[in-house]
Amino acid sequence: MTAIETLSEAELFAGLTEVDARAIGALARRRTATAGETLFRVGDPADELYVIRSGRLELTFPLVVMGETKETRFQSLEPGRTLAWSALVPPHRLTMSARASTDAELLAFERERVEQLLAQRPAAGYRVMSNLSRVVAARLNEVVALWVREVQRNVSQTYR
DSSP: OOHHHHHHHSTTTTTOOHHHHHHHHTTOEEEEEOTTOEEEOTTSBOOEEEEEEESOEEEEEEEEETTEEEEEEEEEEOTTOEEOGGGGSTTOBOSSEEEESSOEEEEEEEHHHHHHHHHHOHHHHHHHHHHHHHHHHHHHHHHHHHHHHHHHHHHHHHTO
């Protein structure tokens, strides 16, 4: 699959014209990750964003379990999904960590170059930011669902 084909199926770049997809594709850099490799950590500067081409990656966050910090899986992501969306949203800090659960190939995009291109192509910028809002909303819904389950569990234990 070519980079352009990957972009046309990627949640962040869905709906772009072929011309805009080619322009975005020209900014892509191939990145590989081996199973178990950490790509980035929560709180790091978000200088790049990624689209998964192949493999599976996990979004994680640190939780303290019995006095020890453990990276806890939040969500598994497959090809077409977006990592490090924080690169497009100030203050450009990563909100989760990511590690490869299998060998993976990604397309990496430098924040400044993507921002410049989207500023020059307002229709593409609108489409990407609209798609980005869906990505962020879906992640927020996952976090809320986890939180509600935990609150429900705590309430159930409290009122036994």
